[in-house]
Amino acid sequence: MQRVQEVHEVMDFSKLDGLIPAVVQDHVSGEVLMVGFMNQEAWDVTRQTGYVTFFSRTRNTLWTKGETSGNRLAVRDVLIDCDDDTVLVKAERLGDGNVCHTGERTCFFRRAEGVTVP
């Protein structure tokens, strides 16, 4: 069994100029849906509201996933990695459940060619 400690951890935003990667995983299927970045404010907003919120590097602003499409991601669990610089958000897909802006269920819908499998 995996033991899980509950911690109040201060995340380390120093390694990526104020950002941490946030992996979003479907809380039931375990499918990895997308990866975005959070700054301190996005991290705080995500925890306070329970809806996954990122920092957009291109638009230089916070964005709550699904704020336009309605396909928000409702937080079900949040795990922190061993060195406090990455988070794993287990979430429920709201709306039509299509997470990717292309209309796919997940942003990871393409397979890399020519990979050696040992």
Added chain:
Amino acid sequence: MQRVQEVHEVMDFSKLDGLIPAVVQDHVSGEVLMVGFMNQEAWDVTRQTGYVTFFSRTRNTLWTKGETSGNRLAVRDVLIDCDDDTVLVKAERLGDGNVCHTGERTCFFRRAEGVTVP
């Protein structure tokens, strides 16, 4: 059903100063094990050898996960996200299967406190 296209994609290393995040997921359980970064060379080495290889930002060098511990990560599948700046590696845990340097099975073994669950 999720359709998966097979693609030969050139990854976009421009957004993070030559790096892309790489999420490693257990190929059977779906557990997210760790997140590291790859530069072009680490990405090439990972695909060519079939063993997950990162770029260490602190040591400024490539490192193949498990090269010291023996707990290598054997690639089973590689997916690319919609905008070519993140990869998802489904892998088999070799050695004793403990991925984290702390000896835990996964780097995500702690839960964030005080999270609102809507």
